[in-house]
Amino acid sequence: MRKIRHSNTQTAHSAPSAGHYLRSFALTCAVLLGFCALLVFLLDPFFHYHRPWFGLAAVQTEKEYQVVGALDHLPYDSLIVGSSVTENNYNGWYDEAFGGQTIKAVRSYGATADLCWLLSRAHETHRLRHVYYNIDPTSLYAEPEITFAASGCPMYLYDRNPLNDVSYLLNKTVLFEEIPHSVLMSLRGYDENTSYNWCASKTFSRDAALSHYTRSETVLPEQSEHAKDEELRGNLALLTAEVAAHPETDYYFFFPPYSALWWDNAVRTGARDYVLYDESRAMKTLLLYKNVRLYCFQADTEIIFDLDNYMDALHFRPEINHQMVTWMKEGEYELRSDADVDAQIDALRRVTDRAARSEY
Amino acid sequence: MLFNSYIFIFLFLPLSLAGWYALNHFHRYRAALAFLCAMSLWFYGYFHPKYLLLLLGSIAMNYALSSVIAMVERRGPVPPVLRRLFLVLGTGGNLAVLFYFKYTDFFLSTCNAVFRTDWALRHIMLPLGISFFTFQQISFIADRALGDAPHYPLLQYLTFVTFFPQLIAGPIVLYDEMIPQFENPENRRFRPDSFRRGVYLFSLGLAKKVLLADTLAGQVAFGYGHTYYLDALTSLLVLLSYAFELYFDFSGYCDMAMGIGWMFGIALPVNFDSPYRTASMKEFWQHWHITLQRFFTRYVYFPLGGSRHGRLRTVRNVLIVFLLSGFWHGAAWTFVLWGLLNGLAVVFDDLGILTASSPGPAAARRPLSPGRPFAHRRYFLRHAPLITLPRPAMQALTFLFWTISLALFRADSVATASQMIRNLFTRWWLPGYLFLTGEQFQPVELYTVHKGLSLFAPSLLRPCSTVLWILMLTLCSYLVFFRENSVRMAGHCAFSRRDAVLSGILFCWSVLSLSGVSTFLYFNF
Numbered sequence: 028m029r030k031i032r033h034s035n036t037q038t039a040h041s042a043p044s045a046g047h048y049l050r051s052f053a054l055t056c057a058v059l060l061g062f063c064a065l066l067v068f069l070l071d072p073f074f075h076y077h078r079p080w081f082g083l084a085a086v087q088t089e090k091e092y093q094v095v096g097a098l099d100h101l102p103y104d105s106l107i108v109g110s111s112v113t114e115n116n117y118n119g120w121y122d123e124a125f126g127g128q129t130i131k132a133v134r135s136y137g138a139t140a141d142l143c144w145l146l147s148r149a150h151e152t153h154r155l156r157h158v159y160y161n162i163d164p165t166s167l168y169a170e171p172e173i174t175f176a177a178s179g180c181p182m183y184l185y186d187r188n189p190l191n192d193v194s195y196l197l198n199k200t201v202l203f204e205e206i207p208h209s210v211l212m213s214l215r216g217y218d219e220n221t222s223y224n225w226c227a228s229k230t231f232s233r234d235a236a237l238s239h240y241t242r243s244e245t246v247l248p249e250q251s252e253h254a255k256d257e258e259l260r261g262n263l264a265l266l267t268a269e270v271a272a273h274p275e276t277d278y279y280f281f282f283p284p285y286s287a288l289w290w291d292n293a294v295r296t297g298a299r300d301y302v303l304y305d306e307s308r309a310m311k312t313l314l315l316y317k318n319v320r321l322y323c324f325q326a327d328t329e330i331i332f333d334l335d336n337y338m339d340a341l342h343f344r345p346e347i348n349h350q351m352v353t354w355m356k357e358g359e360y361e362l363r364s365d366a367d368v369d370a371q372i373d374a375l376r377r378v379t380d381r382a383a384r385s386e387y
Numbered sequence: 388m389l390f391n392s393y394i395f396i397f398l399f400l401p402l403s404l405a406g407w408y409a410l411n412h413f414h415r416y417r418a419a420l421a422f423l424c425a426m427s428l429w430f431y432g433y434f435h436p437k438y439l440l441l442l443l444g445s446i447a448m449n450y451a452l453s454s455v456i457a458m459v460e461r462r463g464p465v466p467p468v469l470r471r472l473f474l475v476l477g478t479g480g481n482l483a484v485l486f487y488f489k490y491t492d493f494f495l496s497t498c499n500a501v502f503r504t505d506w507a508l509r510h511i512m513l514p515l516g517i518s519f520f521t522f523q524q525i526s527f528i529a530d531r532a533l534g535d536a537p538h539y540p541l542l543q544y545l546t547f548v549t550f551f552p553q554l555i556a557g558p559i560v561l562y563d564e565m566i567p568q569f570e571n572p573e574n575r576r577f578r579p580d581s582f583r584r585g586v587y588l589f590s591l592g593l594a595k596k597v598l599l600a601d602t603l604a605g606q607v608a609f610g611y612g613h614t615y616y617l618d619a620l621t622s623l624l625v626l627l628s629y630a631f632e633l634y635f636d637f638s639g640y641c642d643m644a645m646g647i648g649w650m651f652g653i654a655l656p657v658n659f660d661s662p663y664r665t666a667s668m669k670e671f672w673q674h675w676h677i678t679l680q681r682f683f684t685r686y687v688y689f690p691l692g693g694s695r696h697g698r699l700r701t702v703r704n705v706l707i708v709f710l711l712s713g714f715w716h717g718a719a720w721t722f723v724l725w726g727l728l729n730g731l732a733v734v735f736d737d738l739g740i741l742t743a744s745s746p747g748p749a750a751a752r753r754p755l756s757p758g759r760p761f762a763h764r765r766y767f768l769r770h771a772p773l774i775t776l777p778r779p780a781m782q783a784l785t786f787l788f789w790t791i792s793l794a795l796f797r798a799d800s801v802a803t804a805s806q807m808i809r810n811l812f813t814r815w816w817l818p819g820y821l822f823l824t825g826e827q828f829q830p831v832e833l834y835t836v837h838k839g840l841s842l843f844a845p846s847l848l849r850p851c852s853t854v855l856w857i858l859m860l861t862l863c864s865y866l867v868f869f870r871e872n873s874v875r876m877a878g879h880c881a882f883s884r885r886d887a888v889l890s891g892i893l894f895c896w897s898v899l900s901l902s903g904v905s906t907f908l909y910f911n912f
Binding site for chain 2: 203
């Protein structure tokens with residue numbers, strides 16, 4: 028009888044009840060997943076919940092993941108807004124030139140709707156003194172639609188729905204890569220002014236620029252300057268709405284100096300006329316606002332014809348970014364009236380003619 | 388919705404289980420079935436709501452035909468001609484829908500190539516799971532037309548087709564194994580043992596999918612993107628990686644489906660039974676995608692005469708089955724050739740030229756599911772095999788053949804596939820693209836190791852990644868060749884505290900792997 032009882036007890040030990048297994052399983056999961064979520068919340072490498080704690084630096088290297096959190100939670104009163112050509116800016120250049128504390132709100136391709144969305148987001152939580160807005164010519168005639176979701180951005184970091192934060196809190200890459208990266212960079216003395224800089228890994232030279240450019244042998248007929256009117260109207264409406272809604276903020280709009288290769292391509296694809304027309308319309312519209320200052324660096328032939336400044340047809344070395352800040356501070360290349368705009372567009376037309384005639 | 392997603396694991400599945408058991412607890416059996424259908428439709432519609440219409444339309448078409456047959460049956464015996472007409476209507480209707488969505492572009496592009504026409508391709512988006520739910524319904528309507536299946540109430544039929552664990556990726560279930568289970572009140576009761584086995588199997592399946600298959604996917608994509616630069620060794624490693632990726636991906640998904648089924652108290656048929664441990668292609672196809680082979684055996688091979696009308700007709704029937712199987716897997720000539728190649732291998736196995744010394748443990752086991760094809764071993768050319776090799780050698784040959792045949796399955800063109808296979812026999816220089824392909828293997832768990840190497844010993848980065856890749860393949864080999872498969876593990880598991888903790892860790896690790904941080908490839912900025 029004893030033996031039987033003993034045997035039964037053993038069976039009970041070797042085959043625990045289903046509830047026992049399920050409880051242990053659930054407890055293991057709760058502890059592990061809870062720990063991971065807590066770790067991500069505390070160290071928060073994408074600034075989704077708070078600015079960096081524990082003395083960590085705000086390491087910013089993944090713009091699609093970090094820009095929104097940075098706009099929500101980092102301290103700043105000025106913004107550099109634009110596409111990848113603005114990313115090599117050292118934020119401190121702007122602080123020195125204009126005062127304030129500057130961070131970046133950048134977006135690949137610099138679509139106007141995306142950048143305006145980021146600006147609105149910043150205005151929700153911060154009172155902005157200055158906005159340094161880089162206008163890429165392409166952003167004026169691109170579709171005036173927000174592209175974050177369509178381009179695969181992690182929308183759980185863009186919306187304010189706490190339920191989908193699970194994609195951030197229980198994320199292997201965040202745990203094993205982003206957090207160690209953030210901690211290591213902080214320990215190595217990361218300079219927050221270099222946020223999203225990519226120039227260190229690229230080569231700027233004539234050869235590099237030309238290696239990314241294939242010159243079309245044919246020159247397409249020039250399209251009407253009104254070819255992109257509808258898109259232009261939409262994009263300008265977005266920009267002017269932003270400017271009008273915040274008269275307390277000074278907006279510094281500037282057109283960056285794309286290389287002669289880019290203008291050569293514009294001529295050969297028949298886009299030059301509507302590009303220049305769109306720029307002219309944009310400039311004249313923006314000049315209607317008192318809180319806007321406008322600069323155009325596109326006709327500086329010393330820069331744009333020297334292909335050693337570029338890594339491809341449009342991305343230039345960081346020294347050019349610095350030069351633009353200095354010029355803005357000094358009022359160089361500033362456009363103050365419609366007459367200035369017309370003169371600038373004429374100059375640009377001559378530049379494009381020369382670009383199209385040049386040999387590369 | 389995918390099983391390997393947060394919304395499924397943390398919201399959909401708990402909600403479905405809670406609703407199902409709560410309604411059954413209060414004896415609301417019809418409401419429980421309706422709830423399950425509604426949840427399944429949400430599951431399916433989550434991908435693309437408009438395809439719900441297609442699913443429901445397909446169900447309505449089949450159910451309407453079944454109702455018509457029932458009406459005719461009530462009036463008296465149904466003439467065979469009428470039954471054949473119902474059969475043609477039922478299968479033809481289903482196949483027409485499948486053809487339109489899956490094969491229209493293939494048909495048009497083939498016509499354009501052969502007849503030099505210029506028909507524009509339609510680029511029709513393929514509705515998820517259409518091959519699976521169409522075949523399920525063909526099985527029902529074919530048997531219904533022939534008078535072998537009863538007419539079921541709409542709710543039962545709807546549940547049979549839409550039951551979400553098997554809706555989008557199988558296994559291909561049959562009405563006679565599913566509907567009785569839904570009707571059985573015993574299955575409506577919460578059974579802790581079935582539930583824990585389901586949890587355990589789901590965890591294993593999820594790990595197979597996201598920890599093994601998805602980790603190997605990078606190498607495979609890179610390898611097939613650079614076929615013309617690969618050396619023999621790299622090609623072999625890429626082919627092996629794909630063989631493991633495919634197995635862990637599909638069988639992992641089926642494990643999850645089966646595990647969820649067990650959580651609901653419903654048993655789904657086994658779809659993979661250690662196929663890489665088989666010693667011939669014939670045996671292989673009795674262990675790989677078992678429910679598809681069962682379907683083809685029951686609804687194509689047997690109606691064509693099976694093996695009862697001489698050797699030549701048997702060979703023809705086998706080749707037809709495998710051609711159709713290849714075509715079912717994808718609308719491209721690569722799949723058709725892949726199916727044909729496998730069919731020829733199965734026929735070769737029947738010739739009696741080469742065979743394994745022992746049938747192996749699998750043959751001694753009771754079949755996991757009924758209707759396995761080619762159950763009787765007969766040789767076409769000889770009474771006894773000409774060459775007999777030890778079983779491990781035949782296992783290796785079978786696996787090698789399968790792995791190489793998958794070049795056709797994975798490649799986007801016959802040219803790419805043949806280049807991949809040619810690499811194995813012609814490109815004997817090293818290292819080729821070995822280290823470059825190996826470099827793609829950078830599991831995020833080892834980020835700090837990779838970062839350290841790239842900072843302090845950058846020259847070691849590629850060799851180390853390559854070694855890690857090979858270690859990963861070794862681990863996969865160990866799991867598939869020497870360990871029991873996950874369904875059997877779930878069957879034998881003692882469910883001790885250690886098992887609970889280990890499966891919990893595996894589950895958590897998998898859950899953490901569901902989300903990542905993508906690289907946005909805009910000039911690599």
